[in-house]
Amino acid sequence: MIPKINSLGRSFAGAAAYCLHDSPTPDDRSPETSERVAWADTRNLATFRPERAARLMAATAKAAPDLKRLAGGSPGGPKLAKPVLHYSLSWAQDETPDRREMSRAVDGSLEVLGLDGHEALVVAHDDTRHPHVHVVANRVDPETGKAAKLGNSKRATGARVRREGLQPGRARRARGPRDEERVDMEAWRRAEAEAWETVAGGRERGLQHLESRARKEWAELLKRQEEMRQRLDRESRTVLGRLRIWRLDRSLRELAGAIRGREDLVEGWREDLDRYHRDERAELGKAHGERAREIERRGHKFYRSRLVDAERNAWAVRETMREREQTRARERERCQTITRIVVPPPPRPRGPERGGGGFER
Structure with missing residues (x-):
């Protein structure tokens, strides 16, 4: 989606x-x-x-x-x-x-x-x-x-909902086997449909599990980032809080500004935090996309292996049918050969049996 x-x-x-x-x-x-x-x-x-x-x-x-x-x-x-x-x-x-x-x-x-x-x-x-x-x-x-x-939610929506742009059916093999004349196409189509149904079902379950996991991870990330923003706002209101932020930044040049509570310095801290949060969201979206692509790659690999098996089985079916056809052809030829055998005529009668009298002496 x-x-x-x-x-x-x-x-x-x-x-x-x-x-x-x-x-x-x-x-x-x-x-x-x-x-x-x-x-x-x-x-x-x-x-x-x-x-x-x-x-x-x-x-x-x-x-x-x-x-x-x-x-x-x-x-x-x-x-x-x-x-x-x-x-x-x-x-x-x-x-x-x-x-x-x-x-x-x-x-x-x-x-x-x-x-x-x-x-x-x-x-x-x-x-x-x-x-x-x-x-x-x-x-x-x-x-x-x-x-x-x-502003911070558009990236989360894309990473969580769109499944990184993956579309079922795009990986389905459109052409037939490599040599259609040597395989039984009906058996191949039946095996291919069963293989794709298995792949599509497993892919859908994998992506649903990934979406559930991604939903939880995005919620935790956004909650943690919001807590960090609120903490920065609270800390920037007091001198001790600004000093704690400065200790984290390790910048001596900002010490005087942190003590005086310079507004441009606080805004700079907010921008740095926003930039860090954007990088975090980008990394999480990239990780989810890689997981989705891994699900797709596993589905492709399984589908290709099933197609090889389907073509091998369809070839075996075709060979079996061919052998049966050859056996039936030989049987028909043998029957035709038997019917073509000429029965020899009975021997011609000799002596009186030929219509004459007895034997001459």
Whole structure:
């Protein structure tokens, strides 16, 4: 499955209209038909009617200052310019996920993005050869009024959900055996289908296990990084805390700045920490990708070995059939030879038996 962040926008109505109706055309920029919509659902909304989701999410985004005040926070700060997050999840052409599987994938992606408690509209389309689902999410938290930060979560979403771009069916052998004239093609096709079914099942189980493990590892990493950011913020407020950070950095030039609490120095520490966290996320995503590729390589190796066995068995079947055909041919030839044997005529009678009298003396 491959996720794609389509856009950050301002209009919930525009994003919902695009998802809940057919694709716009040059002649009809706002189609009213909805033939490509397979199903639609909502998340954390007071209505189950998808057509009302856009108005409710827009109202939540507009009421963000009031929500902040009710939650005990400060209603100040700049207004969120783009509260709309629109992204999609796509599957390969030979995959057939049902609604339940798509919904689980949507819930998992919202959780990784930090939007599992936010309002969202989910719409599945069936107008393309590959199954896909669109998600329109509200970045404003309906309880606190705060906007979700997506910068650190896009990489996690890709590493956890998209399975590093691997698509089942891509490795399946399209051509037949090396010498089709020497093997029984029916036996080969049957063995090849059984081999691919075994490989596809094992691959799917391996990737599901990898996704479960990756979900846990990403959650632990993001939690640890958030704790480190909070600790840096707390430590940077006191002289002793800044000195502890300085002791870790081992930089004498920053000692005076750490004591005075220079803001540019603290910001530099935050940037260094963010850079370190980005490297950590990149390493974890790379590790998950390598594990997924290893699963794919093992599947390819097993599939190739099964194809060799399938071709050998199909050749044996063909040879057995050929031997049987030759035996039947020899049997038919022997029967034809027996029927062609000419039975000799009886001996001609002699003496009186030839129609004359007795023997002459």
